[in-house]
Amino acid sequence: xxxxxxxxxxxxxxxxxxxxxxxxxxxxxxxxxxxxxxxxxxxxxxxxxxxxxxxxxxxxxxxxxxxxxxxxxxxxxxxxxxxxxxxxxxxxxxxxxxxxxxxxxxxxxxxxxxxxxxxxxxxxxxxxxxxxxxxxxxxxxxxxxxxxxxxxxxxxxxxxxxxxxxxxxxxxxxxxxxxxxxxxxxxxxxxxxxxxxxxxxxx
Amino acid sequence: xxxxxxxxxxxxxxxxxxxxxxxxxxxxxxxxxxxxxxxxxxxxxxxxxxxxxxxxxxxxxxxxxxxxxxxxxxxxxxxxxxxxxxxxxxxxxxxxxxxxxxxxxxxxxxxxxxxxxxxxxxxxxxxxxxxxxxxxxxxxxxxxxxxxxxxxxxxxxxxxxxxxxxxxxxxxxxxxxxxxxxxxxxxxxxxxxxxxxxxxxxxxxxxxxxxxxxxxxxxxxxxxxxxxxxxxxxxxxxxxxxxxxxxxxxxxxxxxxxxxxxxxxxxxxxxxxxxxxxxxxxxxxxxxxxxxxxxxxxxxxxxxxxxxxxxxxxxxxxxxxxxxxxxxxxxxxxxxxxxxxxxxxxxxxxxxxxxxxxxxxxxxxxxxxxxxxxxxxxxxxxxxxxxxxxxxxxxxxxxxxxxxxxxxxxxxxxxxxxxxxxxxxxxxxxxxxxxxxxxxxxxxxxxxxxxxxxxxxxxxxxxxxxxxxxxxxxxxxxxxxxxxxxxxxxxxxxxxxxxxxxxxxxxxxxxxxxxxxxxxxxxxxxxxxxxxxxxxxxxxxxxxxxxxxxxxxxxxxxxxxxxxxxxxxxx
Ligand SMILES: Cc1cc2nc3c(=O)[nH]c(=O)nc-3n(C[C@H](O)[C@H](O)[C@H](O)COP(=O)(O)OP(=O)(O)OC[C@H]3O[C@@H](n4cnc5c(N)ncnc54)[C@H](O)[C@@H]3O)c2cc1C
Numbered sequence: 001x002x003x004x005x006x007x008x009x010x011x012x013x014x015x016x017x018x019x020x021x022x023x024x025x026x027x028x029x030x031x032x033x034x035x036x037x038x039x040x041x042x043x044x045x046x047x048x049x050x051x052x053x054x055x056x057x058x059x060x061x062x063x064x065x066x067x068x069x070x071x072x073x074x075x076x077x078x079x080x081x082x083x084x085x086x087x088x089x090x091x092x093x094x095x096x097x098x099x100x101x102x103x104x105x106x107x108x109x110x111x112x113x114x115x116x117x118x119x120x121x122x123x124x125x126x127x128x129x130x131x132x133x134x135x136x137x138x139x140x141x142x143x144x145x146x147x148x149x150x151x152x153x154x155x156x157x158x159x160x161x162x163x164x165x166x167x168x169x170x171x172x173x174x175x176x177x178x179x180x181x182x183x184x185x186x187x188x189x190x191x192x193x194x195x196x197x198x199x200x201x202x203x
Numbered sequence: 204x205x206x207x208x209x210x211x212x213x214x215x216x217x218x219x220x221x222x223x224x225x226x227x228x229x230x231x232x233x234x235x236x237x238x239x240x241x242x243x244x245x246x247x248x249x250x251x252x253x254x255x256x257x258x259x260x261x262x263x264x265x266x267x268x269x270x271x272x273x274x275x276x277x278x279x280x281x282x283x284x285x286x287x288x289x290x291x292x293x294x295x296x297x298x299x300x301x302x303x304x305x306x307x308x309x310x311x312x313x314x315x316x317x318x319x320x321x322x323x324x325x326x327x328x329x330x331x332x333x334x335x336x337x338x339x340x341x342x343x344x345x346x347x348x349x350x351x352x353x354x355x356x357x358x359x360x361x362x363x364x365x366x367x368x369x370x371x372x373x374x375x376x377x378x379x380x381x382x383x384x385x386x387x388x389x390x391x392x393x394x395x396x397x398x399x400x401x402x403x404x405x406x407x408x409x410x411x412x413x414x415x416x417x418x419x420x421x422x423x424x425x426x427x428x429x430x431x432x433x434x435x436x437x438x439x440x441x442x443x444x445x446x447x448x449x450x451x452x453x454x455x456x457x458x459x460x461x462x463x464x465x466x467x468x469x470x471x472x473x474x475x476x477x478x479x480x481x482x483x484x485x486x487x488x489x490x491x492x493x494x495x496x497x498x499x500x501x502x503x504x505x506x507x508x509x510x511x512x513x514x515x516x517x518x519x520x521x522x523x524x525x526x527x528x529x530x531x532x533x534x535x536x537x538x539x540x541x542x543x544x545x546x547x548x549x550x551x552x553x554x555x556x557x558x559x560x561x562x563x564x565x566x567x568x569x570x571x572x573x574x575x576x577x578x579x580x581x582x583x584x585x586x587x588x589x590x591x592x593x594x595x596x597x598x599x600x601x602x603x604x605x606x607x608x609x610x611x612x613x614x615x616x617x618x619x620x621x622x623x624x625x626x627x628x629x630x631x632x633x634x635x636x637x638x639x640x641x642x643x644x645x646x647x648x649x650x651x652x653x654x655x656x657x658x659x660x661x662x663x664x665x666x667x668x669x670x671x672x673x674x675x676x677x678x679x680x681x682x683x684x685x686x687x688x689x690x691x692x693x694x695x696x697x698x699x700x701x702x703x704x705x706x707x708x709x710x711x712x713x714x715x716x717x718x719x720x721x722x723x724x725x726x727x728x729x730x731x732x733x734x735x736x737x738x739x740x741x742x743x744x745x746x747x748x749x750x751x752x753x754x755x756x757x758x759x760x761x762x763x764x765x766x767x768x769x770x771x772x773x774x
Contacts, residue, residue, distance in 0.1 A: 054610045078274040112611075119610045168607060172618055173270040175263070181619050184264060190567035191437045193391040197564040200622055 032070045034077040037085050043092060047072055049108050050095075050160070051167040053115045061176055063167055071170035072163055084158065091159025098156065122160045125150045212504070217243040217468070219765075220490055220505040222475045222520065225322020227738040227754040228511030229457030230365065234762035236464035243503055244458070244467055245492060247474040247512075248318035251297075251325065253431075253454045257444030259293045267292045286703055287315045289326055294442040297325050305658060307647055311700035312661035314515065314707075320471055321454035322513060323705065324751075326442050328572070329418040329450050331371050331752040332594075333362050333382045337582055338746035345581075345590050348543060348638045348744045349714045352724035355382065361756040369451040369755065370427050372571065373416030381413075381577040381748070387421045389414040390571040394563035395599035395626045400574065402687045410579045410683075412597055415571040418451035418752075430456055439568040450570070472496050474654045478508060478533050478734060480526040486774075487533070487734045493654040507733045507765050507774060511758065514739030515544075515644055518710035519659045521721075521736070522646050534711075534721050534728035542643040543712055544663050545745045547704040548593070548634035551673050551696045553680045555689035557599065557626040564601050564623055573598025576630070578747050580675065589671035593634035594747045595680060601626050628689055632676040635747040636701075637668055638709050663701045706750050708742035726761040733774040737761045 030039040039047075051063035051072060063069060076088055099107045103114060110118065129150065150157075171177055178184040218240040221231040228244065235242040250256070264270060271292045278285045281301045290298050299316040306314060317323040336355040342348040359382070366385040373386040392400060392414050400412035419435040420427050427433075432448025432455055441450050448455035461467040472495040479502065481488045489504035510517045518541050524533035532540045573596065580592030604624035606617040642664065646657040677694045684692050701707075714720025717729040726741050728734045737758040739750055746753075768774045 055615060056611055058612050058615060060615070075269060075272075078276075079269055079272050080275055081279075116611050123608075123610075164607075164610075168614075168618065169270060172605075173264050175265045177618075178263070178265060182621075186261065186263060187436045187438055188567040189436050191390060191569045192566040193393040193396075193569070195564050195566040197562060197623060199561055 030073060032073050032077075034073060036077050036082070037073075037089060039073060039089075044069065044073065046092065046096065046107060047163060049115070050119070050163050053112070053119055054164055054167045055171050056112070060180075063171070066171065066174050066176055068167045068170040068174075072166040075166045075169070076162060080162070084162070087155045087158040088162055089159075091153065091155035091157070094153045094156040095159055098152065119160065119164075122152050122157060123164075125152055126157050126161065215489075215502065216504040217241045218505060218769075219243070219507045219509065220245065220503055221509045221511060222490065223322060223511035223513060223516070223738070224320045224458055224469065224471075225317070225453055225511065225513060226324040226327070226751050227513075227758045228322070228509070229324065229453030229461070230755050230758040231509040231511055231737065231762050232461035232467055233457040234759055235766070236461040236466040238766055239464075239466055240766070242461065242467050243505065244461070244469045245473045245475055245490065245503070246320050246469065246471045247495065248320065248471060250469070250471040251319045251321050251444070251454055253444075253448065253452075253459055254446045257446060258296065260440070260443045260446050262293070262443075283313050284315060286313055286699070287705070289328075289442045293440065294326060297442070297444075304652065307650070307658050307660040309660050309662045310664050312663050313700045313702040314661070315702065315705045316513070316516075320458060320469065321452055324452040325444055325454060327452075327705075327751060329441065329570070330572070330575070330749040331366075331369075331373075331416050331418050332575070332577075332748040333384055334358075334746045334748050334753050335380050335382050337380050337578075338744070338748070341591065341746075342744050345585065347590055349712070349716065349719050351743045352713050352715045352720075357724070358753070358756050358760065361760040362752065365752070365755040365759050367424075368426060368430075369418055369456065369752075370420045370423065370432075371416060371752070372419050372421040374414050376411065376413045378411055378413070378577055380582050381411075384416070386416070387419075387424070390417070390419070390421060390569050392574055393565045393569070393599055394560045395557050395628060396574045396597065398557075398560060399597065399599070399628070399687055403576075403683060406686055407579075407683070409582065410576065412574045412576050415573060415575040415596070417571040419570045420449055430460060432456065435570055437568045437570055439570055441570070473501075474656065475512065475520055476500070476523065476654065476656050477520065478510070478524040479504075480524065480529060480533060480731065482527050485528075487731055493656070495654065498654065506769060507735070509758070509762070509765075510734065510736045510740075511738045514707045514710060514742075515659060515661075517736055517738055517740040518544075518644050519646070519656070521711055521740075522644075523657060529730075533734065534731050536730055537718050537720065539640075539712070539719060540721055541645055541710050542640050543638035544642045544644060544707060544709040545636045545638040545742075546663065546701050546708065547706040547745060547747065548636055548665065548669050548673065549631060549704040550699050551632040551676050551694065552630065553677065553684065553692065553694040554627065554629045555684050555692040557628055557687075557689050559688070560626060572596070573600075578635075580672075580679075587671070587675060589668045589675065590637055591635040591668075591672070592747055593632050593672055593676050595633065595676070596631045597628070598630075599626050599628045628684070630680050630684075632673065632680075633704075633747050633749075634669065634672045634676065635745050636665070638712070638744055639666070642709075644710060661702075663707075665701060706739070706745070708739040708745050708750060711736045711740040712743045713741050714743060725764045726757055727764070732768070733765075735761045735765055 030044040048069035051069040055063040219235045219242045221244045224246040232244045283301045339351045343350040374389040375383040435449030473492045476491045479489045522532040576595040578592040601623045650658045711721040713722040726737045
């Protein structure tokens with residue numbers, strides 16, 4: 001591993017909030033050192049935009065601040081099966097195409113509202129399919145339901161679901177989240193088996 | 204043989220040799236060195252020094268490169284050990300990887316191992332229950348296996364002995380089928396666990412829900428402080444190794460204690476290939492070791508040899524110890540060596556929700572893991588169409604409901620939500636399997652490992668009894684959950700291979716009759732009086748309680764006996 005790679009990996013491991021300097025010699029390549037998949041800087045940018053739509057910067061840090069898109073790539077590269085990695089890359093292409101087809105713009109040209117609507121549409125189609133599969137699984141004797149012809153390819157949905165899952169995984173396990181939102185304690189030193197709890201009253 | 208000069212032989216001669224430095228071997232080492240015996244501890248794996256060699260013990264979740272998950276390359280290269288729940292990014296370094304130490308699965312068997320100083324004692328879930336006379340009398344009563352050569356009263360004082368030193372937390376529950384021990388204060392049940400406990404008590408005769416008993420220093424005593432251990436910090440990341448010594452492991456407890464005595468020599472990287480039997484002297488004289496770094500074969504000698512390599516490796520060593528007198532393995536006059544292997548059946552689970560006690564939750568973490576339901580089937584009389592029974596885990600927990608739906612700031616709000624959802628409850632089955640001749644391990648006659656030791660072949664499977672027991676578990680727990688008002692009850696069973704419960708036992712069983720057993724009531728090989736086996740290999744039957752506490756008690760008892768026999772000149 002060369003020094004640059006080491007530094008990049010280190011930054012990922014530490015989950016630091018500092019943005020890595022863009023690398024001028026190697027513009028076309030992704031910033032994160034990958035072993036199994038080939039990702040261009042543009043694709044990395046797209047994943048960053050999707051992740052930022054999922055976890056946007058508000059009064060608190062968003063996906064890009066926390067480098068979650070690089071975490072998504074790291075997880076994709078290391079922790080997924082080959083066929084999932086292939087589907088991801090293919091699906092990423094479909095995703096870019098769909099953006100142009102539906103909105104006549106690339107994803108980064110869309111405003112936040114449209115980006116969100118786009119992602120929610122994919123999510124809804126995925127959920128409807130899951131529900132249908134569940135239903136046909138429940139009615140074991142029923143003829144297998146033909147999958148509804150969706151707007152989005154299975155690879156596109158796979159791409160999106162991996163980005164979403166790993167963005168959330170990276171977010172909820174980030175140092176930021178675990179020191180500010182949930183407060184993870186390495187040494188709690190206690191176990192209170194009966195701890196009073198007041199559910200917030202519904203408004 | 205390069206090392207034939209007298210000095211070298213002297214250097215390689217000890218009073219006692221202990222094979223294996225894990226849960227049970229650590230106890231043998233401690234007992235011998237406490238009494239001043241010059242003891243050699245042989246361990247095939249590397250040394251793991253308490254605190255110093257726990258690389259992940261102080262890491263935060265976000266410091267793990269993959270947030271706890273293992274890379275796919277590691278998972279795919281390790282289909283067997285990857286099935287173990289504790290094989291993750293934080294503790295993978297304490298598990299044997301599939302390719303490192305192959306074995307032959309004539310029938311599927313998930314052999315989960317830890318080859319290092321401390322063995323699997325670094326990784327265990329620390330559940331510790333005594334066995335009772337219902338277990339030790341079981342075979343005689345139910346007609347399976349052979350009669351145990353001991354009863355509860357024989358082992359009870361040794362349970363007390365090891366409990367005091369190891370530190371076991373629990374309540375005195377007064378249940379005949381789960382004898383009380385020398386307990387440190389228990390980790391309490393939470394609100395819903397208590398609710399279920401009370402419900403079960405009022406509704407059922409002879410069914411109990413108790414705080415799980417576990418090897419944690421809830422409140423340490425002087426003897427634990429003397430070991431350099433302090434109170435359990437309720438971190439519940441024990442499988443990384445505990446810098447506080449909060450739970451019992453050989454690394455934090457028995458091994459450093461033995462080394463501190465000045466009488467122990469710990470030799471890691473030493474695979475014991477066989478035990479040397481001297482036909483003329485009519486006893487074992489030592490062991491043959493292969494140094495894993497140099498591949499050099501070295502012999503060590505001692506008056507007494509304790510075999511504590513964990514059940515199946517102990518079988519391997521004994522089967523591979525061939526001589527004129529014992530062509531089929533050391534002490535194997537009966538031909539039963541390697542046979543009657545049994546295990547536990549953990550293949551059923553049940554989960555549900557409880558729509559009550561909303562004003563309570565928990566704070567911190569419970570190292571005991573929750574509650575325990577002792578065996579309630581076929582205890583006082585045979586009442587089902589299967590033999591023996593099962594214990595069950597039981598726990599209740601509540602967590603914030605964090606919806607992953609949607610995107611954008613509403614998703615961010617959802618993820619930050621701290622509102623708790625309903626209580627969830629869960630249970631898993633821990634069933635006894637019946638030792639049978641047809642469940643056995645043997646040596647392959649061709650394939651050998653890197654050190655020239657034959658590969659072990661597994662022929663171990665479930666049977667009808669296990670299927671019936673599993674069905675009964677699901678029925679009984681579903682009924683108990685329903686009657687307690689739990690909702691959304693979901694039972695599931697899986698088709699895991701035997702072994703994944705990591706409680707494999709037998710093969711060199713104890714018994715009264717040398718014709719049907721390998722060891723006598725002192726864990727002593729019937730026909731080789733200076734060799735003792737005190738790990739899971741010696742178990743005549745398996746009970747449904749966790750086994751490790753019993754291995755420890757047997758080891759301390761056998762070591763005491765061996766020393767008194769040595770004093771009398773009998774060995
Ligand atoms: C994830 C997990 C959870 C568990 N939970 C529980 C639980 O809750 N309660 C419970 O009672 N038990 C539990 N166990 C099982 C428990 O760990 C074992 O029963 C116990 O460690 C067995 O003790 P042992 O001394 O026989 O073997 P080990 O502790 O495995 O030690 C054997 C040692 O011998 C060494 N060795 C093997 N072959 C040779 C050789 N040829 N030469 C030299 N050295 C050799 C090994 O490297 C090892 O260090 C669990 C195990 C695991 C992995």
